[in-house]
Amino acid sequence: MKRRGKQSNLGWMVAAGAIALLSSSTVRKKLLQWTVKGTTAVIDVSEKIKRRAENQQEVQPFDFANGNPDVNIPGIEEATKETSERENNL
Numbered sequence: 001m002k003r004r005g006k007q008s009n010l011g012w013m014v015a016a017g018a019i020a021l022l023s024s025s026t027v028r029k030k031l032l033q034w035t036v037k038g039t040t041a042v043i044d045v046s047e048k049i050k051r052r053a054e055n056q057q058e059v060q061p062f063d064f065a066n067g068n069p070d071v072n073i074p075g076i077e078e079a080t081k082e083t084s085e086r087e088n089n090l
Contacts, residue, residue: 021027 022031
C-alpha cells in the first residue's frame with residue numbers, strides 16, 4: 001500500500017539518535033547499571049513474595065498431609081488424650 005503525501009523522517013531520526021547514544025560508552029555503562037538495578041529489584045521482590053508464602057505455610061494451624069496439628073493449640077493435648085483413652089476402652 002502506498003502512502004500519499006510527504007512522509008516524515010522522524011522515525012529515521014529517532015533510530016539514528018538511539019544508535020548514536022548506544023555507541024557512546026558512558027550511555028552503555030549507565031544502561032548496564034539500570035539493567036542490573038532493575039534485575040536486582042525484581043529478584044528482591046520475588047524473594048519477599050517467597051518468604052511471605054513460606055511464613056504463611058508455617059502459620060497454618062493444621063498439617064493437612066499428616067492430619068496432625070503442627071502448632072500448640074490450647075487444650076489440644078487433653079482432647080487428644082481423651083480421644084485415645086476412649087479408643088483404648090472400645
